[in-house]
Amino acid sequence: MNWLRKQASDTQITHGQRIWLYFISAVIMFLLVFPTLIVIPMSFSDSQYLEFPPEKWSIRWYEEYWETPRWINATITSLQVAFFTMLLATPIGTMAAYGLFVSGSKLGRYVFFLLMTPMIIPVILIAIGTFYVFGKVGVVNSIPGLVLAHTVLAVPIVMIIMTSALRTYDLNQELVARSLGASRIRAFFSITLPQIKFSIIISALFAFLTSFDEVIISIFLSGGGNSTLTKQMFNALRDYIDPTIAAISTLMIILSTTLMLGAQYLGKQD
Amino acid sequence: MNEKLLKSAERKEQLLLTALTIPALISVTLIIVIPVGWLFSLSFLGKSGDFSLENYQKMIVYKSYFRVFKTTFNVSFLTTIFCILLGYPLAYFLSQVPKKLVGIFMITVLLPFWTSLLVRTYAWLVLLQKKGMINNFAIDMGIWETPIKLAHNLNGTLVGMIHIMLPFMVLPLYAAMQRIDRQTMQAASNLGATPIQAFWQIFVPLSLPGVAAGSLIVFILCLGFYVTPAVLGGGKVIMVSMQITAILEDQFNWGAASALGVVLLVTTFIFLLLASRFLKLDSIMFGKH
Numbered sequence: 080m081n082w083l084r085k086q087a088s089d090t091q092i093t094h095g096q097r098i099w100l101y102f103i104s105a106v107i108m109f110l111l112v113f114p115t116l117i118v119i120p121m122s123f124s125d126s127q128y129l130e131f132p133p134e135k136w137s138i139r140w141y142e143e144y145w146e147t148p149r150w151i152n153a154t155i156t157s158l159q160v161a162f163f164t165m166l167l168a169t170p171i172g173t174m175a176a177y178g179l180f181v182s183g184s185k186l187g188r189y190v191f192f193l194l195m196t197p198m199i200i201p202v203i204l205i206a207i208g209t210f211y212v213f214g215k216v217g218v219v220n221s222i223p224g225l226v227l228a229h230t231v232l233a234v235p236i237v238m239i240i241m242t243s244a245l246r247t248y249d250l251n252q253e254l255v256a257r258s259l260g261a262s263r264i265r266a267f268f269s270i271t272l273p274q275i276k277f278s279i280i281i282s283a284l285f286a287f288l289t290s291f292d293e294v295i296i297s298i299f300l301s302g303g304g305n306s307t308l309t310k311q312m313f314n315a316l317r318d319y320i321d322p323t324i325a326a327i328s329t330l331m332i333i334l335s336t337t338l339m340l341g342a343q344y345l346g347k348q349d
Numbered sequence: 350m351n352e353k354l355l356k357s358a359e360r361k362e363q364l365l366l367t368a369l370t371i372p373a374l375i376s377v378t379l380i381i382v383i384p385v386g387w388l389f390s391l392s393f394l395g396k397s398g399d400f401s402l403e404n405y406q407k408m409i410v411y412k413s414y415f416r417v418f419k420t421t422f423n424v425s426f427l428t429t430i431f432c433i434l435l436g437y438p439l440a441y442f443l444s445q446v447p448k449k450l451v452g453i454f455m456i457t458v459l460l461p462f463w464t465s466l467l468v469r470t471y472a473w474l475v476l477l478q479k480k481g482m483i484n485n486f487a488i489d490m491g492i493w494e495t496p497i498k499l500a501h502n503l504n505g506t507l508v509g510m511i512h513i514m515l516p517f518m519v520l521p522l523y524a525a526m527q528r529i530d531r532q533t534m535q536a537a538s539n540l541g542a543t544p545i546q547a548f549w550q551i552f553v554p555l556s557l558p559g560v561a562a563g564s565l566i567v568f569i570l571c572l573g574f575y576v577t578p579a580v581l582g583g584g585k586v587i588m589v590s591m592q593i594t595a596i597l598e599d600q601f602n603w604g605a606a607s608a609l610g611v612v613l614l615v616t617t618f619i620f621l622l623l624a625s626r627f628l629k630l631d632s633i634m635f636g637k638h
Contacts, residue, residue, distance in 0.1 A: 087445065088445055088534065088544070091538055091544065092544035096544070100438060100441070100442055100445075101442065103438045103439075103442075104438055104439050104442035104443075107435050107438065107439045107515075108439065108454065108457040108458075110435075110512070111457050111458060111460075111461050111512070111515060111516070112457050112460060112461065114469065114472040114473055114476055114512060115460065115461055115464050115468065115469055115472055117472065117475075117476065117482070118468070118471070118472045118475065121475065128478075128480045129475050130480070130482075130485075131482050167376075170372075171372045171373050171376065172373065174369040174370070174372065174373070175369060175370040175372075175373035177366075177369060178366040178367055178368070178369030178370045179366075179367075179370060181366050182362075182363050182366035182367055184363055184366075184367065186367070187367070190367075190370050190374065193374070193377060194370070194373050194374070194377055196377070196381060197377070197380070197381060199569065199617065199621060200381065200385070200573075200614065200617070201572065201573025201589075201590060201610075201613050201614065201617060202573060202575070202590075203573060203575055203589075203590040203593055203594070203610065203613075204384075204385055204388065204610045204613070204614055205380060205381060205384065205385070207388065207593065207594075207597065207606060207607075207610065208381075208383075208384025208385050208387060208388045208610075209380055209384045211384065211387060211388065211391075211603065212383060212384045212387055227376060227379065227380060228380050230376055230380075231376050231377055231379075231380040231381060234373055234376065234377075238373075263362075263365075285463075288463060291465075292465040292466065292467070294466065294467050294575075294576050295575050295576065295590075309465070309467055312467055312471070313467060313576065313579075313580075316467075316470075316471060316474065316580050317579070317580065320474060320475060320478060324471055325471075325475065328465075328468040328471055328472070331464075331465050331468050332464055332465075332468060335463050335464050335465065336460060336463075336464075338463070339459060339460065339463045343452075343456075343459075
């Protein structure tokens with residue numbers, strides 16, 4: 080009980096006096112994590128109603144998922160779209176972040192703001208706007224259209240991660256390389272790139288996740304044989320609580336947790 | 350002479366660096382500028398196809414539009430308030446924890462932050478349903494006797510939205526609290542303030558910019574919500590985004606849907622303008638990596 084009497088901050092307050100703060104915070108942290116994690120054991124329930132704890136354990140909802148072509152096709156579409164989004168958004172965002180950061184021009188601030196707008200504009204506007212324009216051009220329900228839209232959503236995230244990576248990196252190293260005769264491009268690829276490579280991988284992971292989890296644009300722009308997983312899930316949710324979704328949700332939680340912890344780990348490497 | 354050469358070389362380099370943003374600018378133009386611009390012009394087209402303000406007039410005349418805006422503001426406002434109430438203690442706790450441990454506790458904020466919004470909405474639907482865990486638990490504990498309808502209404506929507514938006518409040522709040530100089534608290538205590546006085550008179554006022562930043566982010570993002578109210582609201586909570594979809598699905602009326610979208614966008618930008626007084630935009634998402 081010594082710990083309770085120790086001072087906890089600069090104001091000499093003791094841990095014992097603020098134990099309520101620890102209690103409240105613990106409750107809030109529990110509430111943040113619990114609803115997501117509870118889906119995992121529930122998905123192994125044998126019942127339609129997804130009780131917890133399950134009376135009988137089974138993997139029937141995973142079998143249901145695996146054996147329904149609609150779900151599998153949607154998963155493949157989502158993985159494809161997310162993969163291509165990652166391939167596009169990572170270089171586009173990194174280039175833009177580097178250009179704006181190094182040049183530091185006044186115009187750059189406005190360009191940065193414009194490129195950030197996809198994070199703030201209500202997604203429904205992007206969804207119906209692109210649906211309308213793509214309809215005119217005839218690329219609705221196609222994968223490339225959806226990839227492009229998701230790329231625009233992912234670029235700001237890549238840019239934020241890369242800008243903060245460049246901030247902690249000493250750009251003078253590039254100057255040194257150039258004063259020794261390397262071209263700007265060579266200096267970037269042989270000096271800067273190896274030092275920010277982990278941040279690039281992190282932004283690629285988040286670009287992937289941004290696309291894979293996106294719902295609203297997918298509802299409008301994907302359809303027919305090219306429906307994404309989130310679109311199928313959303314449609315299924317509106318009708319009744321399909322327990323198969325618990326199984327899919329578990330898989331999605333595992334995916335995002337793995338990517339997040341991977342990014343967390345990589346973040347310590349740079 | 351030399352100076353001139355250097356200057357032009359510098360300008361050339363500035364141009365080259367700016368050129369690196371071109372692919373990003375092209376994609377934003379294709380996905381945001383042109384489509385949203387198109388919607389903007391559609392919103393001013395009447396039924397006959399000529400310029401008219403009828404789509405906007407409808408919004409003032411019909412009560413149903415008013416109700417949708419009222420619901421949207423209501424839900425966004427309540428979500429923001431609850432996020433402050435829950436987010437402030439948690440951010441304060443995180444700012445006080447020893448550096449080594451922050452990472453571990455931070456995972457509880459970042460894990461939901463990066464979990465699919467659809468998955469989290471679904472989780473609440475399962476928890477709040479009539480035979481769900483919360484009803485079962487409350488009945489077992491004797492808190493209430495028969496199953497209560499917890500989802501498919503306003504309360505269910507709010508619970509889901511608060512859970513989804515809480516990390517957006519905690520992250521900027523934590524960043525603001527990190528920036529507060531510890532010595533101010535020490536000084537207050539040296540001058541005889543009790544810990545509680547120091548907290549209320551020094552710490553809280555210094556953290557207010559963070560509260561403002563977090564609230565505006567949460568509020569702005571709430572205005573555009575679609576998935577959570579659609580799933581947890583059970584058709585009783587109609588927010589602007591849902592109304593836009595409904596107009597397109599039922600009446601295929603692009604003019605009316607666009608006008609509603611334009612109003613939503615303008616409202617968002619007004620609040621954003623307010624927000625830009627309090628925060629740098631890129632600081633919002635610092636926690637994303």
